Amino acid sequence: MTTLGANVWNMFLKGFFTSCAALAAAAKIRERGSVTH
16 A cells, blocks of 8 residues: 555544544433433
8 A cells, every 4th residue: 555545544544433433422412411401
């Protein structure tokens, strides 16, 4: 794999995991909010 391809792949994976973590956090907050209300 070329360094450019590796960089693009790393950026893609990082963004993917970051968005997944953000979605999971949002779901948890939404759950907590629905429980309290």
